[in-house]
Amino acid sequence: MVEKGGVLTKYLSRLLGVSDATFARRIDLLEHASLQTGIDIRLTTSIRYTLVQKMAELQLDPHDTTANELFHALNVKATGSEISLRNALNIRSIDESTAILEKVADHFQSFAKAQKVWSIKKTALKKLLKETPPHRTMKALHYRSHASMLKRESATELYALATLIEGESYKHKLMSAMKKLRPSDFEERPLEIVCISEKRWKQIKASLKVHTVPVFSLPESSTLIVIPVSIAGTNGLALLSAALVLKEIRHIKEHAAYLKLKTLDPHLHEHIEIIALHGRIPLFTLHDEQVYWHHLHHLLGRLPELPDHIGPHMSQKDLEWINIEAHLTGISKDLAFWVDTHNVAFVSDDHVVSLHLIDVVMNLLYNTPLAQASTVFVREVVADELLESYLEAQPFRRFVDEHTYKLTDIEIEILYA
8 A cells, every 4th residue: 555645545556557656646746736635545436336246246256256257257247248239139159250240330320320420521521532532442442543433432431441541641641631621511410330341341451551450430531430350259249349339439429529619720620630640639738647638528528518618519419428338238138237347447466357348358359368358448447537537626627617618719739737
């Protein structure tokens, strides 16, 4: 234990993968600046309380269970959840990975279309592709001319394929062309899931310039891409791909809300470039803590009503939070165990065992041993929740309010010392 005005457990520092001393200094600084104490302790208590509940549901003794026993129990639980989800989605046990991914994508099509998000119009997207023709993509798709390709292909799918196939020089040309985009080139339209066909995938995979995962998103075009990659082992694939689809839909909605907020900014192209090239949108630094747009998106979404300066730009629907585990439970009640596990982990001297659904199912799918088990997603969630807890406290809340006001005008980088 580390003494810090009271007893600070090592739980969060180990969960987050930082040294106890580094974590203690970070908390000291945040507490001193925010005039708040015990936020980290409250978060730890909440996580550990949920952990005890979930271990009991797994019929494990919270006071006498090893990391290895919990890790095994989670694999068993995830296997059962995979079977339940497959039954709900009419996925057969003999289905190969490509068929599983396609059926998962098909299931979420209607949900995706119900999400109206702010993005580049398809006509503007096609104009961009006409001004910066993706030569390698045209060759991979066996077209003889760009005109023929643009005529026959969906603008969103072609844009996605160009993102995968073209090199860095093309991306720079595309970003330069985006400087010409105007507010009239944007609209609110349904989020689109593009499922690349297996035939097309075989056609293009030899031309890929970047390694990709089965599910990824392009928020600037409000598009989620599902690729029919072939995976030898499929235990957990339906559950993993479904969770990733929901996570990427949430990612698109977060970025689309920011794009909507900045559409009238004279530096609009710079915001599009950040969204197109980076996974996170940095806003300002607060006492050595980098605050990103998704932090403010979460905070604004929890308010009972939007601030006056935000209201004209977006609605509560733009700030809606998609609870991945709750949504999956809506498909199959047998998945209820995973609700509220997004920030839960078991921490011992030797191991961290994540209960975050995506971490667990990735370990299952790839048969990962405990020593190399994924904790990426639970660490991301806990880090966000810890920072957001401080951002909600005064005087940090004042800085957050000031910056959200500035977001409705021309953005400038702010450093609060």
